[in-house]
Amino acid sequence: MRIHIQNPPPDDLxxxxxxxxxxxxxxxxxxxxxxxxxxxxxDAGFAKGIADAEILIGPPxxxxxxxxxxAKALKIVFVMAAxxxxxxxxxWLPPGVALLNNRGAHGPKMREFALMALAMLNNRMPAYAxxxxxxxxxxHFTTILRGKTCTVVGVGDLGGNAGAAARSQGMKTIGxxxxxxPHPEFDRMVAISDIDSVLPExxxxxxxxxxxxxxxxxxxxxxxxxxPRGAKIVNVGRGPLLxxxxxxxxxxxxxxxxxxIDVTTPEPLPPDHRAWNTPNLVITPHVSADSPATYNPDxxxxxxxxxxxxxxxxxxxxxxxxxxxx
Amino acid sequence: MRIHIQNPPPDDLxxxxxxxxxxxxxxxxxxxxxxxxxxxxxDAGFAKGIADAEILIGPPxxxxxxxxxxAKALKIVFVMAAxxxxxxxxxWLPPGVALLNNRGAHGPKMREFALMALAMLNNRMPAYAxxxxxxxxxxHFTTILRGKTCTVVGVGDLGGNAGAAARSQGMKTIGxxxxxxPHPEFDRMVAISDIDSVLPExxxxxxxxxxxxxxxxxxxxxxxxxxPRGAKIVNVGRGPLLxxxxxxxxxxxxxxxxxxIDVTTPEPLPPDHRAWNTPNLVITPHVSADSPATYNPDxxxxxxxxxxxxxxxxxxxxxxxxxxxx
Numbered sequence: 001m002r003i004h005i006q007n008p009p010p011d012d013l014x015x016x017x018x019x020x021x022x023x024x025x026x027x028x029x030x031x032x033x034x035x036x037x038x039x040x041x042x043d044a045g046f047a048k049g050i051a052d053a054e055i056l057i058g059p060p061x062x063x064x065x066x067x068x069x070x071a072k073a074l075k076i077v078f079v080m081a082a083x084x085x086x087x088x089x090x091x092w093l094p095p096g097v098a099l100l101n102n103r104g105a106h107g108p109k110m111r112e113f114a115l116m117a118l119a120m121l122n123n124r125m126p127a128y129a130x131x132x133x134x135x136x137x138x139x140h141f142t143t144i145l146r147g148k149t150c151t152v153v154g155v156g157d158l159g160g161n162a163g164a165a166a167r168s169q170g171m172k173t174i175g176x177x178x179x180x181x182p183h184p185e186f187d188r189m190v191a192i193s194d195i196d197s198v199l200p201e202x203x204x205x206x207x208x209x210x211x212x213x214x215x216x217x218x219x220x221x222x223x224x225x226x227x228p229r230g231a232k233i234v235n236v237g238r239g240p241l242l243x244x245x246x247x248x249x250x251x252x253x254x255x256x257x258x259x260x261i262d263v264t265t266p267e268p269l270p271p272d273h274r275a276w277n278t279p280n281l282v283i284t285p286h287v288s289a290d291s292p293a294t295y296n297p298d299x300x301x302x303x304x305x306x307x308x309x310x311x312x313x314x315x316x317x318x319x320x321x322x323x324x325x326x
Numbered sequence: 327m328r329i330h331i332q333n334p335p336p337d338d339l340x341x342x343x344x345x346x347x348x349x350x351x352x353x354x355x356x357x358x359x360x361x362x363x364x365x366x367x368x369d370a371g372f373a374k375g376i377a378d379a380e381i382l383i384g385p386p387x388x389x390x391x392x393x394x395x396x397a398k399a400l401k402i403v404f405v406m407a408a409x410x411x412x413x414x415x416x417x418w419l420p421p422g423v424a425l426l427n428n429r430g431a432h433g434p435k436m437r438e439f440a441l442m443a444l445a446m447l448n449n450r451m452p453a454y455a456x457x458x459x460x461x462x463x464x465x466h467f468t469t470i471l472r473g474k475t476c477t478v479v480g481v482g483d484l485g486g487n488a489g490a491a492a493r494s495q496g497m498k499t500i501g502x503x504x505x506x507x508p509h510p511e512f513d514r515m516v517a518i519s520d521i522d523s524v525l526p527e528x529x530x531x532x533x534x535x536x537x538x539x540x541x542x543x544x545x546x547x548x549x550x551x552x553x554p555r556g557a558k559i560v561n562v563g564r565g566p567l568l569x570x571x572x573x574x575x576x577x578x579x580x581x582x583x584x585x586x587i588d589v590t591t592p593e594p595l596p597p598d599h600r601a602w603n604t605p606n607l608v609i610t611p612h613v614s615a616d617s618p619a620t621y622n623p624d625x626x627x628x629x630x631x632x633x634x635x636x637x638x639x640x641x642x643x644x645x646x647x648x649x650x651x652x
Contacts, residue, residue, distance in 0.1 A: 013467050112470050112495065116445035119438055125446075128610050129455050135602040137594035139611045141339050143619040144438050168494075169438065268463035276461040284454050285463045293469040 001307075002073065004049035006058035006066075007041040013292045014059065014080070015041070016300070024300035031307045050074070057303070060086040068094050078303050078318075080296075082106055082157060082289075083326075085211040085238060090322050100306055100318040101326070105298040106289035107161045110208075110236065113288040114162035117260040118145060118169065118204060121232035126258035126280040146170035151202035153195065153218065154209025155183050156326070158236060158289060162206045174198050177209070192218075199226040204234070210326040211238035221246035230257040236288045239265035248278040256280070262288040328399065330375035332384035332392075333367040339618045340385065340406070341367070342626070350626035357633045376400070383629070386412040394420050404629050404644075406622075408432055408483060408615075409652075411537040411564055416648050426632055426644040427652070431624040432615035433487045436534075436562065439614040440488035443586040444471060444495065444530060447558035452584035452606040472496035477528035479521065479544065480535025481509050482652070484562060484615060488532045500524050503535070518544075525552040530560070536652040537564035547572035556583040562614045565591035574604040582606070588614040 007015045018039065025032030038049040041062075050056060050071045056063070059080040064087060068074060071094065078100045079087065093099055120126065124140045131138060150166035151174040152159045163173045163185035175186035176195050183189055190198050192209075195218075199205075205227060209215050219233070219242035227233075233256060235242055244265050250256040258280040264273075267286060275281060306316040320326060333341045344365065351358030364375040376382060376397045382389070385406040390413060394400060397420065404426045405413065419425055446452065450466045457464060476492035477500040478485045489499045489511035501512035502521050509515055516524050518535075521544075525531075531553060535541050545559070545568035553559075559582060561568060570591050576582045584606040590599075593612060601607060632642040646652060 108470050108472070112445055113449060116442060116449055116451070119442035120446065120451075123439060123442055123610075123613070125442070125608075125610070129458070129608070131611075132455070132602055132609055133459060135595075135597040135599070137611045139613045141613055141616055141618045143617045144434050146434070269461075271461040273461070276458055282451075282455070283458055284449075284451070285457075285465045287449070287465045287467055290467055291469045292467045 001035050001054040001075075002052050003035050003037045003055040003057065004046075004053035005037060005039045006046050006049065006056065006062050007039060008059055008062055009041055014290070014295060016057065016080075016296050020296050021300060024297060024304060027301065028304040028308065031304045031311060055303075060084070063087065066092070068092060068097070071097075076100060076306075078102070078299075078306075080299055083210050083238060084320055085325075088325055093322070098316060099320040099322065100303070100316060101320055102299040102302050103157045103318055104302050105157075105295055107157050108294070109291040110158050110289045111161040111165045113236065113262070114206065114234065115165040115168065117206075117234045117236075117288075118150065118166060118171070120260060120282065121204065121234070121258045122148070124258065126260070126282045129282060130279045144169075147172065148203045149174065149201050150204040150206065151176060151198055152186070152206045152208055153177075153192070153241075154207065154237060155186065155189070156208070156210075159206070159208035160185055162208050162234070162236070166204070166206075171204070174202070196223065196226060199223055200228060202227055202231060204232050206234040207237045207241045209237050209241065211240055212325045216240050217243055219243065221249075224250050224256065227256070229255055231255075232257050233259040233261075235259070235261040235263055237263060239263045239267060244275060248274055248281070251278050251280050258282070260284070262286055327361050327380040327401075328378050329361050329363045329381040329383065330372075330379035331363060331365045332372050332375065332382065332388050333365060334385055334388055335367055340616070340621060342383065342406075342622050346622050347626060350623060350630060353627065354630040354634065357630045357637060381629075386410070389413065392418070394418060394423070397423075402426060402632075404428070404625075404632075406431075406625055409536050409564060410646055411651075414651055419648070424642060425646040425648065426629065426642060427646055428625040428628050429483045429644055430628050431483075431621055433483050434620070435617040436484050436615045437487040437491045439562065439588070440532065440560065441491040441494065443532075443560045443562075443614075444476065444492060444497070446586060446608065447530065447560070447584045448474070450584065452586070452608045455608060456605045470495075473498065474529050475500065475527050476530040476532065477502060477524055478512070478532045478534055479503075479518070479567075480533065480563060481512065481515070482534070482536075485532070485534035486511055488534050488560075488562070492530070492532075497530070500528065522549065522552060525549055526554060528553055528557060530558050532560040533563045533567045535563050535567065537566055538651045542566050543569055545569065547575075550576050550582065553582070555581055557581075558583050559585040559587075561585070561587040561589055563589060565589045565593060570601065574600055574607070577604050577606050584608070586610070588612055 055076045057078045149172045153176040155175040155177040173186045180189035260282045381402045383404045475498045479502040481501040481503040499512045506515035586608045
């Protein structure tokens with residue numbers, strides 16, 4: 001097929017290279033070979049590449065705002081991201097073109113980050129970071145994670161791996177998702193409409209769901225207040241999933257014991273934002289799920305698995321349901 | 327037997343209670359029942375208790391500097407700590423009295439702390455903490471721990487659990503100890519006299535050995551310089567195991583990528599010490615291995631296991647070799 005890869009700028013860690021494609025194609029020669037690939041990282045290259053492309057590949061930040069009106073042969077857009085929020089609404093997508101995400105490319109890195117965040121919160125590292133800023137030596141002795149309860153909101157690739165991380169330390173796990181079918185990493189599954197029922201027992205709460213109109217402000221001030229005193233929060237989804245001001249307020253008041261947030265509102269977080277100095281709040285700059293060694297290879301493998309499914313007349317597992325947004 | 331328990335002050339988290347003793351005795355009634363126990367946390371109580379005690383129990387800070395000259399019946403001193411450095415030299419110990427440590431009481435907590443520290447260093451959390459102090463949003467994308475090399479110096483209860491933590495993430499593990507017999511958590515064991523041979527491949531180095539005359543300044547400036555550029559250090563042993571000024575210098579120069587130190591020189595670290603503000607250095611106040619829920623029960627269980635060995639005419643597994651210091 002004619003495939004156009006629109007890359008981020010050349011100095012970006014996540015540029016897809018011809019070598020990466022060749023390696024990926026060699027792993028699945030039945031669907032990887034025989035394609036005609038173009039690469040670009042500028043507007044002219046995009047216009048030329050998209051003119052006859054059947055598949056377009058690129059990250060959300062690079063695809064956002066581009067017109068696909070002239071892409072008469074286009075069949076598939078493969079977005080190098082799990083969350084589609086930057087590309088919503090989908091009015092830019094020509095009718096009949098399939099939209100794929102790279103769900104599955106973030107797992108091992110997310111599992112390690114979630115493990116780290118849970119252990120950091122349990123060992124009160126956010127408090128020690130706050131104390132270190134004022135050169136204060138005060139110990140807080142804590143018990144281990146085993147037996148404590150971790151609720152994960154969103155049980156896709158990210159949330160499933162967060163659940164696996166929690167379970168690897170012997171935590172009790174509760175999964176929250178739209179359709180709560182049983183999941184191997186969770187002791188219990190709850191519908192998102194019933195989230196309020198599990199908040200009082202959620203000592204640790206991990207947000208790992210997509211940002212959609214119905215999940216915006218999901219963790220509102222009221223819901224944070226329903227968490228037990230001393231609860232700990234991890235956000236690896238999107239900043240607007242929670243009320244950031246309420247998070248800061250409740251960390252300051254001590255109702256919440258600590259938080260590790262890898263996503264903020266907005267991003268980057270402005271230098272004068274109160275969150276930088278909020279006690280017991282650890283901020284990382286949206287790095288929780290992307291390993292430069294594996295992100296592109298794993299993403300391209302996922303694309304080829306989808307092309308294999310398409311060739312075999314099956315549904316493509318990564319196709320985004322445009323009505324749902326994931 | 328007559329047992330005297332000399333406790334820390336009443337507000338301390340680690341006071342041994344009669345209920346803890348009773349629970350412990352019930353778990354091993356063959357060696358736990360029938361003892362005559364006294365408790366004290368002051369000088370008068372110590373003098374009274376020690377007069378006829380056969381076993382003395384207490385933490386190093388509470389036992390340090392006390393005379394045992396009048397303890398004519400004393401057979402065993404059980405120290406509530408793994409490291410004996412605070413109590414060395416052992417000239418205060420009457421001849422013929424066995425000195426026991428509580429090696430084994432720190433394992434699960436240490437495993438979680440080591441896992442956290444390794445993941446934090448791998449995910450560049452020390453750099454993010456440094457950036458957060460200046461409200462800076464800059465991402466550093468890293469690969470996962472799998473396949474990277476972790477060297478652990480000291481392979482007792484602490485170091486063995488640190489090795490288990492590293493291995494649980496698929497790291498290659500090298501153990502360094504005085505007598506390098508094979509160990510289940512380490513791919514390779516090296517004698518401490520050969521430590522220089524493994525430094526160049528040690529991307530992560532964990533110090534978990536006792537502080538002895540021969541381990542003081544073990545990780546000297548010269549040895550830190552032999553680590554690969556970008557190496558990461560964890561110290562859960564004792565502060566003087568490493569050259570703290572060299573650590574700060576080499577973090578500032580960028581030769582070292584980050585460090586998590588739970589022990590410092592001195593402790594507490596004075597408010598004006600440069601380490602508090604050294605970039606990419608995370609400091610915790612000697613909390614890595616003590617869980618308040620399990621520390622006393624596990625320690626008392628260890629004591630009873632030793633009493634059982636003694637009753638059966640076996641060597642007590644926790645007896646400290648006074649010549650070695652551990």
